[in-house]
Amino acid sequence: MPEPTAQSMMSAPTPGLAGAGPESAPDREARFAIALERIAPTRDERLFLVLSIFIGIMSGLLVVAFRIAIEWVRLLALGSAPHAGQLRLIFVPAIAGLVVAALVIWFFPAARGSGVNQTKAALYVYDGYISIRTVIGKFITAALAIGAGHSLGPEDPSLQIGAGVASITARKLNMSRRRLRMFAPIGAAAGLAAAFNAPISAILFVIEEVIGSWSAAVLGSLVLAAISSVVVVRSFLGTEPMFRIPVVEVKDTRELMAYAVLGVIGGLLAPLFSASLGFLRPRLRALPRWSLYAQPAVAGLMVGAIGYFGFPQVMGVGYDVIDQALHGQFIWEILVALTLLKLLATTISFSSGTPGGMFAPTLFIGAMLGGAVGAFEKHFFPGLTGTVGTYALVGMGVLFAGFLRAPLTSVFMVLEISGSYDIILPVILANTLAFLISRSLQPVGIFEIFTHQDGLDLPSMEEQREESSLHIEDAIQPVDVPVVRGGDLLQSVADVMAQTKAHACLVRLPDGSWYALSAEDLTAATATLTPDAPVQRALKSDRAPQLFPDMPLDTALHHFPRWPVLPIQNRASRAVLEGVLTLNDVLARYRGGH
Amino acid sequence: MAKSSQTGVILTSEERLARRRLILRDTVSLLTLFLITAALFVLTWLLHRSFTDHEALLGQRWKARGEAALRAGKPQAAIESLRSALAYGPSRDTEIDLATALAEAGRTQEAFAYFNTLRESAPGDGMINLQLARLAARQGNQQLAILRYQSALDGTWQGNGYEQHRQVRLEMASYLISQRQYDKARAQLLIAASNAPANDLAAQVRIAGMLEQAQDLSGALSIYQSVAGRRSPPVAALEGAGQAAFSLGMYRIAAEYLNRELASPEVASLSAGAQAADRNMLATTNRVLLLYPAADLPARARARRILADKNLALARLTGCAASPSASPKLAPLVSRWSQLPTHITLDRLEQQPDLNQTILQLVYDTEKITAQVCGAPIGDDAILLRIATNPGAVEQE
Incomplete structure (x- = not known):
């Protein structure tokens, strides 16, 4: 992990209240903290809330810019209507892979990966420190890779960008080390909320996956930052939810059985996805160093080939394809093909070390899977009243719960993006089944797998959540x-x-x-x-x-x-x-x- | 000198100075942060505006291409373009166009799924229901097709709703005719006819034509006549009226309209084959009217026609009975002929109206029975057979 050490971090000049003499950084900081406690004991607390709003606004602005940057890259590189049979579908992701690899290796080593574990590492290892270079690198490399068609998503990078903004801001304001550590998750929540346009899900995800516990001290700031960022995003991108949600209605509770089947299938698919990533990623990382330049390019070539030979939908973020699945615009055979090909494309793209996230691909695979199961079930049981779109929507939550192992977030995410509570029963049922089955088949969550592969020892949030403290x-x-x-x-x-x-x-x-x-x-x-x-x-x-x-x-x-x-x-x-x-x-x- | 702070802590003068510096520094930092945020906002706004403008342009461009391809009968190209258009600016019209393109490209299942989903959010949309009806018809699902056609009729339409309703009704009627559901088709056509504006002669003629297909010749004739009664009626109405009347055995009416049709300068717009067919029809009609002993003829002339018809029928019977196989079947008929008075003169016919009726009935029965036994007649016997089919209609007006 190429993040700077705590020592190097502290070597940055920390302003003292009196003239600084030749003393060590920890001494200086300790002296500063003591002096601050004496002359302005409530300063940090007051600034904390004000900065949360600033962080939310700045994260929102950066995420909007990030998403537009991705779209511009896509337009310029792949054209306004990429479709199967265009040769550039193969070459553009490959060339972008080469450029991204060079940028990551030479300039932005910390930009590698999704961003979730890097943010956790910043929180637990580096006292909340994320460098400006990391933020800039993540922005540029992820926008290039995703825009050029790599099968990755913008949410996890947004989370890291938000955390980086928070970290930089808090450092510039000379906040205490304790506060500095708290700012990273606040920024992460703001970034994720902006990317998802769903503040509650973002807050819950940060609590479930980054902080690992409910903390009243940080909850208020999380909410302030997440809401601020979402307000900014909505002022630019509109108040509509991320996807145009079809009419959602569960008319007959017996249909819950059909959703349960979806939960079971999702619970089986999620470990397969985890296992494929867990298998390929360390093997590619173990290859000689020179191959790191080529891996994203080869990944781009392979993903591009999938697009070239008939399935350009798997390239890039794929929100529009999710939207189409939600509106029943694919037959079940196509949905099954997209499920499997997206899984393959994401495994290749992510394992190659290309910067980009897994949230969007997870939602994509889940939506396709849900749509396929729904369409299949409706074909054989025409009496089912739920639409294919409803199954696709539930499927998104199912894979989120099964693969990312954030069950609470998965439920709220579906509710938030659908804007409807009518679907809560199927979502809870299917997500719970998927989570339980996935966990029994693959006890270690995907973020923990990556943590171990990276040689870090970060706390497992899944275990923490389930630990019962003694009273x-x-x-x-x-x-x-x-x-x-x-x-x-x-x-x-x-x-x-x-x-x-x-x-x-x-x-x-x-x-x-x-x-x-x-x-x-x-x-x-x-x-x-x-x-x-x-x-x-x-x-x-x-x-x-x-x-x-x-x-x-x-x-x-x-x-x-x-x-x-x-x-x-x-x-x-x-x-x-x-x-x-x-x-x-x-x-x-x-x-x-x- | 020490002084108490707000929190009750006694601060030294150095600490107070440091505190002021800290407040100043924080204020400057927050101000800087505000300025950075403002600058970031402006940059993001510019980036966003440039992209949304470009996106709107692309959306319009792809939509126009898709619609053009759809109009040009290139559904595959239309699908690609419309999908792109939707990516840059979702709109209901574009979605309907895309689903239509899918249907036209033969991707029925996809189109069906697409339209069904669209219908879920707008069950009362006439266009969506119409497209679903067409797809169901293509899939051979008659029940669903009729249901969706009906939903389309009951649904809402953008633009000229009246015209669109009528088109849907006619399309539904056409489908019903193809499915041999003539009664249902007739019901729809009669509603369409009653709703059609009186000055829309083309629509009236089309409805009449479809009524003919739905085997409602009387209804069709009625509409044709109504249109033909207008000033400068379309030649199609005259032709339709003539043909319908001819088919109904109403030869006097047929003659009137066929004459008008063939005399009309617009007859040139008809194909040569159609004109020739109409001329043959008129010739047949004229011959019918020459052989038919109309009630309004002078008694002598009428008697002469009856006598001529009798001789024609008797000759036909004699010829047919010569065949050994036909002879037994014609025995009852021969027996009826033998019961007629031996010498029937014009004077006698003039004086005995009952005898006229008996002879005519025997003539008609002879032509019908010999046609069954000895095959279709030709020449005047064929004309007499036409009259025999519905003698009362010939001079109906």
Whole structure:
């Protein structure tokens, strides 16, 4: 991975508040952060929201320019109506492949690949750093490759461009390292939202695949950036959804069976797609270095040949072909052919290292598959009321769930681009089946496969999503220590402690708060206070933390050096104890696993 | 000197200065960001405008090419062009054109799927339903074809809806005729005729012609006559009226219209074959009218024609009965002839109207039966057979 190291990144001059002396970058940054915390403690927080909007707007503008650049390249290189039998269909993608390979190798090494994993790497490895060169390189090389007919999509590059814009902006504003790391996903969401014209799906995808968890700290900014970018895109490209969606209606719930079949077939096809990419990509990368110049060209030649010999639809992004499938303009035999050929073309294009994304090809294959299954089913069961377009629409979500392994995004994406909730049942059913079948056949998701192939060790978002974090209720124990009142006499409490041989007791105070008194502290108190003094006189000023059974278990951990035992309270009545927690209980629970 | 900040933290004078610098720096940074965004906006706008202008131009160019190819009967070229046009500017008209081109290129299944999808979003669109009807007709799905034709009739149309409705109705009638569903065809044609404007003579003539095909000669004749009654009627109406009347056995009417037709200067617009056929028809008609003992003839002349017809029929019977195989079949007829009075004179015929009727009936029956037994007659016997088919219609006006 040719991204710069954290060290090189920090070697950039970081402005200090006072005159900078000969000191190391981490020292300088630390000093800056401390000074900033002192003189402007809310600066980052305020700028964070303002910058989110700027990032959204700039990402939106860049994505619009990116899409138009792709279209211009396509027009100039392939002509306004490319069709089978034109020789340039073969030569243009090959020549573009050569140019792109040279640009990537000589000038923009970080532009290689789709952009999703690169953004994750920026987030987890490089503290959110994405260089200007990467953004420019991604823009140019992806536009050239996709426009010239390589079977790739603009969404993943848009995601990386957005993340890059965010990273650059945040760096120029001297945001803290923590904030800098948070900006990359915000930009990613903005870029993807602009590319999809679907803000909710973009936010969900970034949460599902990039961040891996819901974070209230970043959610507001994600929404602001995504909405801003979509507003910009719509002001240029119109408010219409990405595809003209046909009438969607599910008249008979028995038809869900037909959609379930689509989910099953999609769940079988998705691992095939993953496996083909997982097989070819590392083998091509293992070839001698000189071949890296030729691989995109050969890929272009092969994809162009598919176009030349009758299926130019597989070339480029293919939104118009998806649109045609959504409107039932292909017979099922053609749809099957397009499904398989697009899968082949995308595998070749992507594995060759040509910059470009997999979202659009995934949607393309899904739409063709859905259309084919729908048309086939309707042929044999004419009573089915769903249109072929409806099946194509559901098919898009099916492959998205099965191949990209983003089930939540896949559902919302279909709902967002269709603008109809009538289709929610078939989508949920088919997507869930596809996701489950695909995962059982191919346990490792495609992004994780690429991560491993690239020698990186990024967190698996799929695993993270499914990890269930432990809560206090998982380690809580019945109250096995004495519970006394604050007004109880010191002597009587000491007697109880002696009888029970407990190492601590819990003291309930008149205001409803609790105190965990250790046997040692009690012994020390009996030495200085009279036996008839109330026990609360032996207590220090602080109180036991308020902990409830539903709180994460790790929140209890840092209280143990101070408290020998922690009272776990009832949320409705804090004077009532649900149980107690000791350090041993917590550690035992962690050792014992889930 | 130390001073408290807004957050309650005591800042030194150096820190206050640094804070001011930070605020200034952030303000400048945000301003710069704003300017960069504005510059990016302008660049994107220019790029977008240049592309959309070009896209619109391409869309129009490909659409025009597609439509021209479709008109020129080159559906394959039209498909390519219209697909390109749709890529640059989706429009319903272009989609319909594309589906039509697919249908004309013989890619029926694709066209069917295309039109069906278009219909899903606009079930009441007349043109889409019409195209689906044509495709169903081509696929031999009669039930669906009729259903879609009916939907097309009930649907909405752009432009001259009245004219388009009529064309669809006529097309549907034509399809029904081809499927030998004459009753349904007649119903559609009669509606079309009643809706057709009185001054649209060509449409009336076309409807009448189709009524003839639907085996409704009376209806056709009625429309032809209506058109022929106009000033400067089209020769096709005169010809149609003459032919329809001729077919119905209404020879007096046929003679009138065939004479008018052949006397019309526009008759030259008809083919030589058609003119010759019409002349033969007129000659036959005239001969019918010469042999037919019309009721309005003077009694003597009428009796003379009856007597002549009797002699013709008797000769025909005699000739036919000479064949040994025919003789038994003609025995009842011969018996009826033998019951006639032996000497029938013109005076007697003038005086006995019942005898006239008996003889005429026997003449007609003789011609019909001998035609069955001995084959189609020729000459005046053939003329008499025509009269015998529907004697009451000959002089109908």
